[in-house]
Amino acid sequence: MTQHKNPYKPIDAEVIDIIDESPTIKSFVLKPAEPIPFKAGQFVELTLPGSGEAPFTPSSSPSQKETMEISIMKAGRVTGQLHDIPKGTTLGIRGPLGNGYPLDKFAGKQVYIVGGGVGLAPIRSLFLALVERKNDFAGIVCRYGARTPEDFIYKHTTFNEWPNIDGVNMKLTADQGNDQWKHNVGVVTTILSPDDVKINNSVAVVCGPPIMMKFVTLKLLEFGFKAEQIYLSMEKNMSCGIGMCGHCMIGKYYVCKDGPVFTYDQIKDYPKIWE
Template sequence: MVTNLYQPIGAKIVRIVDESPAIKTFTVVPERPMPFKTGQFVELALPGVGEAPFTPSSNPSDCGQLEITIMRAGHVTDLLHRSVPGQTVGLRGPLGNGYPVEAFVGRHVYIIGGGVGLAPIRSLLLTLFEDTSRFRSIVCRFGARTPDDLIYKQALFGPWQKVPGVHLRVTVDKADGSWKGHVGVVSSIMHPTDVDPRDAVAVVCGPPIMMKFVTVKLLDFGFRPADIYLSMEKNMSCGVGKCGHCMIGSYYVCTDGPVFTYEQLRKYPNIWG
């Protein structure tokens, strides 16, 4: 039981996987198990340096270790990318609200992700894969800027393609000579016939501009705003709704999110900024 939300528990990085030139996945083992729900986030701290929020990319069923996929994008993440197995870190959490998986049961699950946005989606997928028969279908549309920028390549083109009830397509914005797949932004591989929006939920995670145009397309397909789930990225500095840096309208992304429905956010301006 967490008694002090500001006090991290000790943890150790035990494995680091290079996913792309700018993205790595860190396996972190905390001093004690850290149960979490898919879509929640943690604050990962480098002692004496600082901390930053990340959504675990691993299956919540294994709370003895967390896999956290991190893009090099600032001071803390740059130092994390230079770290090696054995590095001591701190973990605060889990924080926020995740995906309401039970609300997806019996429906089509339409998942659209881009770039490092596949990190929260990986955790969700691993949760759904535990029993795909509970869902009418799981349809995934994933993208990245280039083939090198795709993360989880082995899973994307291997085991995930073979999971019963799952239909997965991948695209890149710009191809190289080795790429044999689709070329175009991720919305270009979305089609109205992918799922029946009357009996489906959509999950979107990725760069803000991608999320904006994917949401517009989902609405055009006939999705209700309440059935579109967005994993929002803001400056979640404290993680507990005190600093106010992550607010969208009246919501604190760190405590009310980071998963929201579009219905909750659509009345506010500049939600993609």
């Protein structure tokens, strides 16, 4: 590293493939000019040159070195423009940023993953990392919901592959089903049960829209989870990504630097964490 490496400068990343995941979500397969080694749960700042920058958590496995996958929901100006770019576009990328999931702290425990909507993106990266060393954990229990069957991302893997992995227990739900939907209908909290895991030997990982994270957290507390067992991936409006610009603050924490993964215990006393 040079003496004052410029943390604001992105490196090139070519978009080598684009996958339509759902009506509002696309996955972009990127090939950065140099590999960006990251831990599951860390994020990157993706630049559409000349237009804007936004934070995203990669959805690919950290062990996949040459390429990185990022799922993007059309939510604002930059994400809208990203949805319109063709394959072959060169984007800019800064990272990895933030802390990621503390997998070593999860060792020996059951990992109880609750995801919603596009929140499955960081969770996919975590899931793949967990599966790669699944003997280190007491089991992987996944509960995943989306608004409609159409809104599920990574459909092939979530519907067909992941539930069949030895050591993985998976349940799916859609807020509204359809004729072909074989799984539960209802919000994600309707498929959570205190018997899903041995609570005193597990950690919960929650990622999804703020309202979903709120109600899942409350449900987990009701089941008897302690605040420090619940890991939340807080996605605020990170801009600089390096703990300076102030946009993403939750209380004394910079989500970009001290997070984006926090235990509920760390942030529960600050105002309006779910907004």
